[in-house]
Amino acid sequence: MEQKQSRVTIHMTASLDGFIARSDGRVDWMETQDQFAGGEAMTPEFVEAFLKTVDCYVMGSRTYETALAFEAQGHGWVYGDKPTFVLTSRALAKPRETVEFCSGDLAALVNERLRPNFRSIWFVGGSDVCAKCLSLGLADEIRYSILPIAIGSGVSFFAGLGQDIALHLVEVKAYQSGMVALRYEVKK
Secondary structure (H helix, E strand, O other), X not given: OOOOOOEEEEEEEEEOOOEEEOOOOOOHHHOOOOOOOOOEOOOHHHHHHHHOOOOEEEEEHHHHHHHHHHHHHHHOOOOOOOOEEEEOOOOOXXXXXXXXXXXXXXXXXXXXXXXXXXXXXXXXOOHHHHHHHHHOXXXXXXXXXXXXXXXXXXXXXXXXXXXXXXXXXXXXXXXXXXXXXXEEEEOO
């Protein structure tokens, strides 16, 4: 089978001080009230067009459970009808057919299963999963959305990375919400 040109993106939203969740896993701080008049608007049309560019999602079990909790609170399933691969060895609820549970060799999953079938592969959490993706050399880019808040402690963006990873800044955008989005290419 001819392999499609694919791109693996790591994306997470974090506090200014680099945390993706509180130590207990809560993300209540993500609802900020800042306003930056000089920023771009994040309209529903903008978000919808952007989400169409993602072909599949990869996440760890705790990120998946957080997404299920958001859905139960009435916020909807943010991953739409896109295939969602959850890395876990635990038995978890599966309320939709687009979710698939995976365990084992992450490099094999990405290189043998995802890259041949999806052009835009997004790792969206958690910190262990994203650190492993990066340390194995699987990621092509990192998108880091920084919210205008410092929470002091919590779960680091890349827990246990254990090595330097050289990056090249490609893009910086500021939004009216006060969020700043950084996009880095991973130097290979």
